[in-house]
Amino acid sequence: MSAALLSVSGLTRRFGGLVAVDQVTLEVRSGEIVGLLGPNGSGKTTVLNLISGALRADAGSILLRGRALEKLPAFRIAREGVARTFQLVRVLGSMTCKENVIAGLAFGAKSRWGREADLAAHELLVRVGLAARADVMTSELTYIDQKRLELARALAMQPELLLLDEWLAGLNPTELREGIALVRSLRAEGRTILMVEHVMDAIRSLCDRCYVMNAGKKIAEGTPKQVLADPEVIRAYLGDADA
Protein backbone atom coordinates (compact mmCIF):
# COMPACT_ATOMS: atom_id res chain seq x y z
CA MET A 1 0.00 0.00 0.00
CA SER A 2 1.40 3.39 -0.94
CA ALA A 3 2.01 6.09 1.64
CA ALA A 4 -0.71 8.56 2.61
CA LEU A 5 -1.13 11.51 0.25
CA LEU A 6 -3.39 13.29 2.71
CA SER A 7 -3.34 12.66 6.41
CA VAL A 8 -5.64 14.51 8.72
CA SER A 9 -5.42 14.08 12.46
CA GLY A 10 -7.27 15.50 15.43
CA LEU A 11 -9.10 17.95 13.17
CA THR A 12 -11.49 20.11 15.18
CA ARG A 13 -13.67 23.07 14.34
CA ARG A 14 -16.25 24.79 16.51
CA PHE A 15 -19.01 27.19 15.52
CA GLY A 16 -19.88 28.94 18.76
CA GLY A 17 -20.88 26.16 21.15
CA LEU A 18 -21.32 23.58 18.41
CA VAL A 19 -18.42 21.28 17.66
CA ALA A 20 -18.99 20.76 13.95
CA VAL A 21 -15.87 18.65 13.48
CA ASP A 22 -14.59 16.82 16.53
CA GLN A 23 -11.14 15.20 16.56
CA VAL A 24 -11.47 13.70 13.11
CA THR A 25 -8.60 11.61 11.82
CA LEU A 26 -8.50 10.27 8.30
CA GLU A 27 -6.13 9.31 5.55
CA VAL A 28 -6.25 9.27 1.76
CA ARG A 29 -3.63 7.30 -0.15
CA SER A 30 -2.41 8.12 -3.59
CA GLY A 31 -4.76 6.83 -6.31
CA GLU A 32 -7.63 6.09 -3.94
CA ILE A 33 -11.22 7.23 -4.05
CA VAL A 34 -12.31 7.75 -0.47
CA GLY A 35 -15.90 8.47 0.53
CA LEU A 36 -16.94 10.72 3.39
CA LEU A 37 -20.43 9.78 4.51
CA GLY A 38 -22.85 10.72 7.20
CA PRO A 39 -26.31 12.16 7.85
CA ASN A 40 -27.00 15.83 7.12
CA GLY A 41 -25.22 18.16 9.50
CA SER A 42 -22.64 15.59 10.53
CA GLY A 43 -19.73 17.85 9.53
CA LYS A 44 -18.66 16.35 6.18
CA THR A 45 -18.67 19.58 4.21
CA THR A 46 -16.93 21.32 7.08
CA VAL A 47 -14.12 18.76 6.79
CA LEU A 48 -13.75 19.59 3.09
CA ASN A 49 -13.85 23.30 3.90
CA LEU A 50 -11.08 22.81 6.44
CA ILE A 51 -8.89 20.79 4.07
CA SER A 52 -9.34 23.30 1.23
CA GLY A 53 -8.77 26.27 3.52
CA ALA A 54 -12.22 27.84 3.19
CA LEU A 55 -12.33 27.54 6.98
CA ARG A 56 -9.52 27.59 9.53
CA ALA A 57 -9.23 24.62 11.91
CA ASP A 58 -9.33 25.24 15.66
CA ALA A 59 -7.07 22.25 16.25
CA GLY A 60 -5.49 19.35 14.43
CA SER A 61 -3.17 18.92 11.50
CA ILE A 62 -3.65 18.46 7.77
CA LEU A 63 -0.69 17.13 5.82
CA LEU A 64 -0.45 16.78 2.05
CA ARG A 65 2.62 14.70 1.19
CA GLY A 66 3.95 15.75 4.58
CA ARG A 67 3.43 19.48 3.95
CA ALA A 68 1.27 21.20 6.56
CA LEU A 69 -1.81 22.85 5.09
CA GLU A 70 -3.78 23.83 8.17
CA LYS A 71 -2.33 27.32 8.49
CA LEU A 72 -2.22 28.21 4.79
CA PRO A 73 -4.73 30.51 3.08
CA ALA A 74 -7.08 28.86 0.57
CA PHE A 75 -5.24 30.09 -2.53
CA ARG A 76 -1.97 28.56 -1.31
CA ILE A 77 -3.64 25.25 -0.55
CA ALA A 78 -5.01 25.33 -4.10
CA ARG A 79 -1.48 25.86 -5.42
CA GLU A 80 -0.20 23.04 -3.22
CA GLY A 81 -2.43 20.74 -5.25
CA VAL A 82 -5.89 20.59 -3.69
CA ALA A 83 -8.85 21.32 -5.97
CA ARG A 84 -12.51 21.21 -5.05
CA THR A 85 -16.07 21.46 -6.23
CA PHE A 86 -18.84 22.98 -4.15
CA GLN A 87 -21.94 21.48 -2.58
CA LEU A 88 -24.04 24.15 -4.28
CA VAL A 89 -22.49 24.28 -7.71
CA ARG A 90 -20.46 27.45 -8.27
CA VAL A 91 -19.67 28.37 -11.86
CA LEU A 92 -18.50 31.83 -12.89
CA GLY A 93 -21.69 33.36 -14.25
CA SER A 94 -20.33 36.19 -16.41
CA MET A 95 -18.01 33.94 -18.40
CA THR A 96 -18.12 31.30 -21.08
CA CYS A 97 -17.43 27.64 -20.34
CA LYS A 98 -13.96 27.91 -21.82
CA GLU A 99 -13.12 30.93 -19.66
CA ASN A 100 -14.31 29.04 -16.59
CA VAL A 101 -11.85 26.27 -17.32
CA ILE A 102 -9.05 28.72 -18.08
CA ALA A 103 -9.69 30.21 -14.63
CA GLY A 104 -8.69 26.81 -13.28
CA LEU A 105 -5.68 26.55 -15.59
CA ALA A 106 -4.15 29.96 -15.08
CA PHE A 107 -3.44 30.29 -11.38
CA GLY A 108 -2.37 26.92 -10.06
CA ALA A 109 1.13 25.65 -9.38
CA LYS A 110 1.34 24.39 -12.98
CA SER A 111 -0.08 27.57 -14.43
CA ARG A 112 -0.94 27.61 -18.14
CA TRP A 113 -1.84 30.67 -20.17
CA GLY A 114 -2.39 31.83 -23.72
CA ARG A 115 -2.49 29.28 -26.52
CA GLU A 116 -1.39 26.46 -24.23
CA ALA A 117 -4.34 27.20 -21.93
CA ASP A 118 -6.77 27.34 -24.88
CA LEU A 119 -5.71 23.88 -25.98
CA ALA A 120 -5.81 22.46 -22.46
CA ALA A 121 -9.24 24.01 -21.88
CA HIS A 122 -10.55 22.40 -25.03
CA GLU A 123 -9.21 19.00 -23.95
CA LEU A 124 -10.81 19.33 -20.53
CA LEU A 125 -14.17 20.32 -22.00
CA VAL A 126 -13.98 17.26 -24.25
CA ARG A 127 -13.09 15.23 -21.17
CA VAL A 128 -16.29 16.21 -19.32
CA GLY A 129 -18.47 16.20 -22.42
CA LEU A 130 -18.89 19.94 -22.93
CA ALA A 131 -16.79 20.42 -26.07
CA ALA A 132 -19.73 21.76 -28.06
CA ARG A 133 -20.51 24.36 -25.41
CA ALA A 134 -17.09 26.01 -25.10
CA ASP A 135 -18.33 29.49 -26.03
CA VAL A 136 -21.70 29.28 -24.31
CA MET A 137 -22.25 31.49 -21.26
CA THR A 138 -22.35 29.39 -18.12
CA SER A 139 -25.65 30.95 -17.11
CA GLU A 140 -27.26 29.08 -20.02
CA LEU A 141 -26.06 25.66 -18.87
CA THR A 142 -28.27 22.98 -17.36
CA TYR A 143 -27.55 21.83 -13.83
CA ILE A 144 -25.60 18.71 -14.83
CA ASP A 145 -23.58 20.71 -17.34
CA GLN A 146 -22.73 23.23 -14.65
CA LYS A 147 -21.52 20.35 -12.52
CA ARG A 148 -19.43 19.00 -15.37
CA LEU A 149 -17.95 22.44 -15.89
CA GLU A 150 -17.10 22.77 -12.24
CA LEU A 151 -15.31 19.43 -12.44
CA ALA A 152 -13.40 20.53 -15.54
CA ARG A 153 -12.29 23.67 -13.71
CA ALA A 154 -11.09 21.60 -10.77
CA LEU A 155 -9.27 19.14 -13.05
CA ALA A 156 -7.66 22.08 -14.85
CA MET A 157 -5.61 22.68 -11.73
CA GLN A 158 -4.00 19.25 -12.14
CA PRO A 159 -4.65 18.59 -8.47
CA GLU A 160 -2.91 15.94 -6.43
CA LEU A 161 -6.09 15.68 -4.39
CA LEU A 162 -9.57 16.36 -5.68
CA LEU A 163 -12.35 17.15 -3.21
CA LEU A 164 -15.86 16.49 -4.50
CA ASP A 165 -18.68 17.83 -2.35
CA GLU A 166 -21.86 15.95 -3.29
CA TRP A 167 -20.90 16.24 -6.90
CA LEU A 168 -23.47 13.57 -7.84
CA ALA A 169 -26.36 15.05 -5.85
CA GLY A 170 -29.48 16.23 -7.64
CA LEU A 171 -28.91 14.31 -10.87
CA ASN A 172 -31.59 12.23 -12.57
CA PRO A 173 -30.89 8.50 -13.10
CA THR A 174 -29.40 8.90 -16.60
CA GLU A 175 -27.23 11.81 -15.52
CA LEU A 176 -26.19 9.90 -12.44
CA ARG A 177 -24.97 7.02 -14.58
CA GLU A 178 -22.94 9.42 -16.70
CA GLY A 179 -21.63 11.14 -13.61
CA ILE A 180 -20.47 7.90 -12.02
CA ALA A 181 -18.78 6.88 -15.26
CA LEU A 182 -16.97 10.21 -15.34
CA VAL A 183 -15.68 9.88 -11.79
CA ARG A 184 -14.67 6.29 -12.49
CA SER A 185 -12.69 7.42 -15.51
CA LEU A 186 -10.80 9.80 -13.21
CA ARG A 187 -9.77 6.86 -11.09
CA ALA A 188 -8.46 5.14 -14.21
CA GLU A 189 -6.20 8.18 -14.69
CA GLY A 190 -4.81 7.61 -11.22
CA ARG A 191 -6.47 10.61 -9.60
CA THR A 192 -6.89 10.76 -5.86
CA ILE A 193 -10.34 11.79 -4.70
CA LEU A 194 -12.00 12.49 -1.39
CA MET A 195 -15.74 12.73 -1.94
CA VAL A 196 -18.65 13.67 0.26
CA GLU A 197 -21.59 11.72 -1.06
CA HIS A 198 -25.10 10.56 -0.19
CA VAL A 199 -25.85 8.53 -3.29
CA MET A 200 -25.33 4.95 -2.12
CA ASP A 201 -25.00 3.47 -5.62
CA ALA A 202 -22.17 5.86 -6.31
CA ILE A 203 -20.44 5.06 -3.04
CA ARG A 204 -20.66 1.31 -3.59
CA SER A 205 -19.38 1.43 -7.13
CA LEU A 206 -16.72 4.12 -6.75
CA CYS A 207 -15.18 4.21 -3.29
CA ASP A 208 -12.24 2.08 -2.19
CA ARG A 209 -12.78 3.05 1.41
CA CYS A 210 -15.20 5.20 3.39
CA TYR A 211 -15.30 7.20 6.55
CA VAL A 212 -18.63 7.81 8.24
CA MET A 213 -19.27 10.83 10.42
CA ASN A 214 -22.06 11.63 12.82
CA ALA A 215 -22.44 14.80 14.90
CA GLY A 216 -18.90 15.88 14.08
CA LYS A 217 -17.24 12.61 15.05
CA LYS A 218 -15.88 9.80 12.95
CA ILE A 219 -17.95 6.72 13.77
CA ALA A 220 -16.78 4.14 11.23
CA GLU A 221 -14.25 3.43 8.53
CA GLY A 222 -13.66 0.62 6.06
CA THR A 223 -14.84 -0.59 2.67
CA PRO A 224 -18.30 0.60 1.59
CA LYS A 225 -19.71 -2.83 2.33
CA GLN A 226 -18.23 -2.89 5.83
CA VAL A 227 -19.35 0.60 6.86
CA LEU A 228 -22.84 0.28 5.42
CA ALA A 229 -23.34 -2.86 7.49
CA ASP A 230 -21.95 -1.28 10.66
CA PRO A 231 -24.67 -1.12 13.37
CA GLU A 232 -23.46 2.30 14.54
CA VAL A 233 -23.77 3.69 10.99
CA ILE A 234 -27.26 2.27 10.62
CA ARG A 235 -28.18 3.82 13.95
CA ALA A 236 -26.79 7.19 12.83
CA TYR A 237 -28.88 7.18 9.69
CA LEU A 238 -32.06 5.49 10.91
CA GLY A 239 -32.08 6.03 14.67
CA ASP A 240 -32.37 3.36 17.35
CA ALA A 241 -34.56 0.34 16.75
CA ASP A 242 -36.61 1.13 19.83
CA ALA A 243 -36.88 4.86 19.12
Add this chain to the structure above:
Amino acid sequence: MSMRNLAVIGALAAGFVLLVFVPSFANGYQLSLAINIMNYTVLATAWTLFSGPTRYVSLATVAFFGIGAYTVAVLGEELAWPLVLLIAFALGFALSLIVGLSTLRLSGVYFVIFTFGLAELVRQLVTWYEVNITRTLGRYIFIDITHAQIYWQLLALAVIVFGSGWLIQRSKLGLALRVIGDDEAVARHVGINTTTAKVVLFAFSASFMTLAGAIMAPRWTYIDPAIAFNPVVSFQVLIMALLGGVHRLYGPVFGVIPLAMLFEILLARFPNHFSILVGIAFLLIVYAIPRGIVGLIEGAQLSLRRTKGAKA
Protein backbone atom coordinates in the same frame (compact mmCIF):
# COMPACT_ATOMS: atom_id res chain seq x y z
CA MET B 1 -4.54 40.48 -38.49
CA SER B 2 -8.13 40.53 -39.69
CA MET B 3 -9.73 43.33 -41.70
CA ARG B 4 -11.94 44.17 -38.76
CA ASN B 5 -8.99 44.67 -36.39
CA LEU B 6 -7.27 46.88 -38.96
CA ALA B 7 -10.43 48.96 -39.31
CA VAL B 8 -10.70 49.37 -35.54
CA ILE B 9 -7.05 50.40 -35.24
CA GLY B 10 -7.45 52.83 -38.15
CA ALA B 11 -10.54 54.39 -36.59
CA LEU B 12 -8.83 54.72 -33.22
CA ALA B 13 -5.78 56.38 -34.81
CA ALA B 14 -7.96 58.78 -36.80
CA GLY B 15 -9.97 59.61 -33.68
CA PHE B 16 -6.78 60.25 -31.75
CA VAL B 17 -5.39 62.62 -34.39
CA LEU B 18 -8.71 64.47 -34.45
CA LEU B 19 -8.63 64.82 -30.66
CA VAL B 20 -5.04 66.10 -30.73
CA PHE B 21 -6.15 69.00 -32.92
CA VAL B 22 -9.18 69.99 -30.83
CA PRO B 23 -7.39 72.99 -29.20
CA SER B 24 -6.58 74.49 -32.60
CA PHE B 25 -10.21 74.85 -33.67
CA ALA B 26 -12.10 75.01 -30.37
CA ASN B 27 -12.93 78.34 -28.75
CA GLY B 28 -12.30 78.94 -25.05
CA TYR B 29 -15.63 77.55 -23.90
CA GLN B 30 -15.41 74.48 -26.10
CA LEU B 31 -11.86 73.76 -24.96
CA SER B 32 -12.93 74.02 -21.36
CA LEU B 33 -15.74 71.55 -22.05
CA ALA B 34 -13.27 69.26 -23.83
CA ILE B 35 -10.95 69.37 -20.80
CA ASN B 36 -13.88 68.49 -18.59
CA ILE B 37 -14.86 65.54 -20.75
CA MET B 38 -11.27 64.32 -21.00
CA ASN B 39 -10.82 64.59 -17.24
CA TYR B 40 -13.96 62.59 -16.55
CA THR B 41 -12.99 60.08 -19.23
CA VAL B 42 -9.75 59.41 -17.37
CA LEU B 43 -11.48 59.25 -13.99
CA ALA B 44 -14.39 57.06 -15.07
CA THR B 45 -12.19 54.69 -17.06
CA ALA B 46 -9.68 54.41 -14.23
CA TRP B 47 -12.62 53.75 -11.91
CA THR B 48 -13.92 51.03 -14.22
CA LEU B 49 -10.47 49.45 -14.45
CA PHE B 50 -10.90 48.28 -10.86
CA SER B 51 -14.60 48.49 -10.06
CA GLY B 52 -15.84 47.08 -13.38
CA PRO B 53 -14.52 43.52 -13.09
CA THR B 54 -14.44 43.25 -9.29
CA ARG B 55 -17.79 45.02 -8.69
CA TYR B 56 -16.27 46.78 -5.70
CA VAL B 57 -17.95 50.17 -5.84
CA SER B 58 -15.48 52.84 -4.78
CA LEU B 59 -16.43 56.36 -3.73
CA ALA B 60 -12.84 57.33 -3.03
CA THR B 61 -12.21 58.80 -6.50
CA VAL B 62 -12.02 62.34 -5.25
CA ALA B 63 -9.65 61.45 -2.41
CA PHE B 64 -7.00 60.52 -4.97
CA PHE B 65 -7.95 63.28 -7.37
CA GLY B 66 -7.64 65.84 -4.57
CA ILE B 67 -4.29 64.50 -3.45
CA GLY B 68 -3.02 65.01 -6.99
CA ALA B 69 -4.34 68.57 -7.00
CA TYR B 70 -2.76 69.29 -3.61
CA THR B 71 0.58 67.86 -4.67
CA VAL B 72 0.62 70.49 -7.39
CA ALA B 73 -0.56 73.22 -5.03
CA VAL B 74 2.29 72.49 -2.63
CA LEU B 75 5.13 71.54 -4.96
CA GLY B 76 4.04 72.97 -8.31
CA GLU B 77 6.18 76.09 -8.12
CA GLU B 78 9.16 74.42 -6.46
CA LEU B 79 9.92 71.54 -8.80
CA ALA B 80 9.98 70.76 -12.49
CA TRP B 81 6.53 69.79 -13.83
CA PRO B 82 7.33 66.16 -14.78
CA LEU B 83 8.80 65.62 -11.32
CA VAL B 84 5.63 67.01 -9.73
CA LEU B 85 3.54 64.57 -11.75
CA LEU B 86 5.82 61.71 -10.78
CA ILE B 87 5.50 62.58 -7.10
CA ALA B 88 1.72 62.83 -7.43
CA PHE B 89 1.64 59.39 -9.05
CA ALA B 90 3.85 57.93 -6.30
CA LEU B 91 1.74 59.50 -3.54
CA GLY B 92 -1.46 58.16 -5.07
CA PHE B 93 0.10 54.74 -5.43
CA ALA B 94 1.40 54.66 -1.85
CA LEU B 95 -1.88 55.83 -0.32
CA SER B 96 -3.93 53.41 -2.38
CA LEU B 97 -1.70 50.52 -1.29
CA ILE B 98 -2.31 51.39 2.35
CA VAL B 99 -6.02 51.83 1.79
CA GLY B 100 -6.21 48.70 -0.33
CA LEU B 101 -4.46 46.51 2.19
CA SER B 102 -6.68 47.72 5.00
CA THR B 103 -10.03 47.75 3.19
CA LEU B 104 -10.13 45.23 0.41
CA ARG B 105 -10.93 42.53 2.90
CA LEU B 106 -14.24 44.30 3.23
CA SER B 107 -16.84 43.60 0.64
CA GLY B 108 -20.14 44.89 -0.61
CA VAL B 109 -21.67 47.86 1.11
CA TYR B 110 -18.92 48.04 3.76
CA PHE B 111 -16.36 48.79 1.09
CA VAL B 112 -18.57 51.52 -0.40
CA ILE B 113 -19.03 53.20 2.96
CA PHE B 114 -15.36 52.94 3.81
CA THR B 115 -14.22 54.53 0.57
CA PHE B 116 -16.69 57.36 1.03
CA GLY B 117 -15.46 57.83 4.59
CA LEU B 118 -11.88 57.78 3.38
CA ALA B 119 -12.45 60.67 0.99
CA GLU B 120 -14.04 62.70 3.77
CA LEU B 121 -11.23 61.78 6.16
CA VAL B 122 -8.56 62.95 3.74
CA ARG B 123 -10.45 66.19 3.19
CA GLN B 124 -10.75 66.80 6.94
CA LEU B 125 -7.09 65.98 7.50
CA VAL B 126 -5.97 68.42 4.84
CA THR B 127 -8.31 71.07 6.23
CA TRP B 128 -6.98 70.50 9.74
CA TYR B 129 -3.39 70.70 8.53
CA GLU B 130 -3.99 73.89 6.57
CA VAL B 131 -5.86 75.62 9.39
CA ASN B 132 -3.60 74.59 12.25
CA ILE B 133 -0.17 74.27 10.69
CA THR B 134 0.01 76.53 7.64
CA ARG B 135 -2.76 78.84 8.92
CA THR B 136 -4.28 79.33 5.49
CA LEU B 137 -7.24 77.47 4.12
CA GLY B 138 -6.73 78.02 0.42
CA ARG B 139 -3.72 77.93 -1.86
CA TYR B 140 -2.97 79.75 -5.08
CA ILE B 141 -1.56 77.89 -8.03
CA PHE B 142 0.45 80.02 -10.42
CA ILE B 143 1.97 77.69 -12.93
CA ASP B 144 2.60 78.57 -16.51
CA ILE B 145 0.49 75.91 -18.20
CA THR B 146 -2.08 76.72 -20.87
CA HIS B 147 -5.48 75.12 -21.18
CA ALA B 148 -4.38 73.45 -24.41
CA GLN B 149 -1.46 71.87 -22.56
CA ILE B 150 -3.78 70.63 -19.82
CA TYR B 151 -5.97 69.12 -22.49
CA TRP B 152 -3.06 67.37 -24.22
CA GLN B 153 -1.76 65.96 -20.96
CA LEU B 154 -5.20 64.58 -20.14
CA LEU B 155 -5.43 63.11 -23.62
CA ALA B 156 -2.04 61.42 -23.16
CA LEU B 157 -3.15 60.12 -19.75
CA ALA B 158 -6.37 58.81 -21.28
CA VAL B 159 -4.34 56.91 -23.88
CA ILE B 160 -2.17 55.45 -21.10
CA VAL B 161 -5.23 54.44 -19.06
CA PHE B 162 -6.89 52.76 -22.04
CA GLY B 163 -3.61 51.11 -23.02
CA SER B 164 -3.02 49.68 -19.56
CA GLY B 165 -6.64 48.63 -19.31
CA TRP B 166 -6.34 46.80 -22.62
CA LEU B 167 -3.17 45.03 -21.47
CA ILE B 168 -4.66 44.13 -18.08
CA GLN B 169 -7.77 42.67 -19.70
CA ARG B 170 -5.57 40.34 -21.70
CA SER B 171 -3.43 39.41 -18.72
CA LYS B 172 -3.89 36.84 -15.99
CA LEU B 173 -4.52 39.73 -13.62
CA GLY B 174 -7.52 40.75 -15.72
CA LEU B 175 -8.96 37.24 -15.60
CA ALA B 176 -8.25 37.02 -11.87
CA LEU B 177 -10.31 40.16 -11.26
CA ARG B 178 -13.22 38.88 -13.30
CA VAL B 179 -13.17 35.63 -11.33
CA ILE B 180 -13.13 37.65 -8.12
CA GLY B 181 -16.06 39.73 -9.37
CA ASP B 182 -18.05 36.59 -10.14
CA ASP B 183 -17.24 34.57 -7.03
CA GLU B 184 -14.51 35.38 -4.59
CA ALA B 185 -14.59 31.96 -2.92
CA VAL B 186 -14.02 30.23 -6.27
CA ALA B 187 -11.21 32.68 -6.96
CA ARG B 188 -9.38 31.63 -3.81
CA HIS B 189 -9.90 27.95 -4.49
CA VAL B 190 -8.44 28.12 -7.99
CA GLY B 191 -5.28 29.62 -6.50
CA ILE B 192 -5.80 33.36 -6.93
CA ASN B 193 -4.24 35.54 -4.28
CA THR B 194 -7.34 37.70 -4.16
CA THR B 195 -5.94 40.36 -1.85
CA THR B 196 -2.85 41.00 -3.98
CA ALA B 197 -4.84 41.08 -7.23
CA LYS B 198 -7.34 43.57 -5.84
CA VAL B 199 -4.76 45.79 -4.17
CA VAL B 200 -2.51 45.97 -7.25
CA LEU B 201 -5.32 47.00 -9.52
CA PHE B 202 -6.85 49.38 -7.01
CA ALA B 203 -3.45 51.07 -6.73
CA PHE B 204 -3.14 51.48 -10.50
CA SER B 205 -6.64 52.82 -10.80
CA ALA B 206 -6.08 55.26 -7.92
CA SER B 207 -2.72 56.47 -9.26
CA PHE B 208 -4.32 57.41 -12.58
CA MET B 209 -6.97 59.38 -10.68
CA THR B 210 -4.23 61.14 -8.72
CA LEU B 211 -2.47 62.09 -11.94
CA ALA B 212 -5.70 63.48 -13.35
CA GLY B 213 -6.03 65.68 -10.26
CA ALA B 214 -2.47 66.90 -10.63
CA ILE B 215 -2.93 67.73 -14.30
CA MET B 216 -6.22 69.53 -13.65
CA ALA B 217 -4.92 71.61 -10.72
CA PRO B 218 -3.38 74.49 -12.73
CA ARG B 219 -6.81 75.05 -14.26
CA TRP B 220 -8.02 76.51 -10.99
CA THR B 221 -5.83 79.34 -9.79
CA TYR B 222 -7.18 78.82 -6.29
CA ILE B 223 -7.93 75.58 -4.48
CA ASP B 224 -9.10 74.71 -1.02
CA PRO B 225 -10.08 71.31 0.43
CA ALA B 226 -13.74 71.83 -0.41
CA ILE B 227 -12.89 72.27 -4.09
CA ALA B 228 -10.20 69.62 -4.43
CA PHE B 229 -12.02 66.99 -2.37
CA ASN B 230 -15.58 67.73 -3.49
CA PRO B 231 -17.47 64.43 -2.91
CA VAL B 232 -19.82 65.18 -5.81
CA VAL B 233 -16.93 64.29 -8.14
CA SER B 234 -16.85 60.71 -6.82
CA PHE B 235 -20.57 60.34 -7.42
CA GLN B 236 -20.39 61.88 -10.88
CA VAL B 237 -17.62 59.50 -11.90
CA LEU B 238 -19.66 56.56 -10.62
CA ILE B 239 -22.84 57.58 -12.45
CA MET B 240 -20.95 58.28 -15.68
CA ALA B 241 -19.33 54.85 -15.56
CA LEU B 242 -22.67 53.19 -14.81
CA LEU B 243 -24.46 55.05 -17.58
CA GLY B 244 -21.83 54.04 -20.11
CA GLY B 245 -21.45 50.46 -18.95
CA VAL B 246 -18.73 49.02 -16.73
CA HIS B 247 -18.34 45.60 -18.32
CA ARG B 248 -16.37 47.08 -21.22
CA LEU B 249 -13.25 49.21 -20.97
CA TYR B 250 -14.59 51.79 -23.43
CA GLY B 251 -18.04 51.77 -21.81
CA PRO B 252 -17.63 54.77 -19.50
CA VAL B 253 -16.90 57.09 -22.45
CA PHE B 254 -20.52 56.66 -23.55
CA GLY B 255 -21.60 57.93 -20.16
CA VAL B 256 -19.00 60.66 -19.76
CA ILE B 257 -19.85 62.60 -22.92
CA PRO B 258 -23.62 63.02 -22.43
CA LEU B 259 -23.41 63.53 -18.68
CA ALA B 260 -20.51 66.00 -18.76
CA MET B 261 -22.62 68.07 -21.14
CA LEU B 262 -25.76 67.61 -19.07
CA PHE B 263 -23.97 68.69 -15.88
CA GLU B 264 -22.57 71.69 -17.73
CA ILE B 265 -26.07 72.75 -18.76
CA LEU B 266 -27.57 72.04 -15.34
CA LEU B 267 -24.85 74.05 -13.60
CA ALA B 268 -25.37 77.00 -15.94
CA ARG B 269 -29.16 76.96 -15.93
CA PHE B 270 -30.12 75.57 -12.50
CA PRO B 271 -27.16 76.20 -10.21
CA ASN B 272 -29.37 76.07 -7.10
CA HIS B 273 -31.03 72.78 -7.96
CA PHE B 274 -27.95 71.05 -9.35
CA SER B 275 -27.66 68.35 -6.68
CA ILE B 276 -31.35 67.42 -6.89
CA LEU B 277 -31.25 67.14 -10.66
CA VAL B 278 -28.05 65.07 -10.58
CA GLY B 279 -29.74 62.80 -8.05
CA ILE B 280 -32.74 62.34 -10.32
CA ALA B 281 -30.43 61.59 -13.26
CA PHE B 282 -28.71 58.99 -11.10
CA LEU B 283 -31.99 57.28 -10.20
CA LEU B 284 -33.20 57.22 -13.79
CA ILE B 285 -29.95 55.68 -15.02
CA VAL B 286 -29.86 52.94 -12.41
CA TYR B 287 -33.52 52.05 -12.97
CA ALA B 288 -33.75 52.39 -16.73
CA ILE B 289 -30.37 51.14 -17.98
CA PRO B 290 -28.70 48.99 -15.33
CA ARG B 291 -26.19 47.60 -17.85
CA GLY B 292 -25.40 50.99 -19.29
CA ILE B 293 -25.55 52.28 -22.83
CA VAL B 294 -23.03 49.72 -24.07
CA GLY B 295 -25.10 46.93 -22.51
CA LEU B 296 -28.20 48.38 -24.21
CA ILE B 297 -26.48 48.41 -27.61
CA GLU B 298 -25.14 44.89 -27.18
CA GLY B 299 -28.56 43.65 -26.09
CA ALA B 300 -30.16 45.21 -29.17
CA GLN B 301 -27.51 43.64 -31.45
CA LEU B 302 -28.08 40.25 -29.86
CA SER B 303 -31.86 40.34 -30.29
CA LEU B 304 -31.43 41.62 -33.86
CA ARG B 305 -29.16 38.68 -34.64
CA ARG B 306 -31.66 36.32 -33.02
CA THR B 307 -34.62 37.59 -35.05
CA LYS B 308 -32.50 37.34 -38.20
CA GLY B 309 -31.55 33.80 -37.19
CA ALA B 310 -35.21 32.94 -36.62
CA LYS B 311 -36.18 34.22 -40.08
CA ALA B 312 -33.34 32.42 -41.84
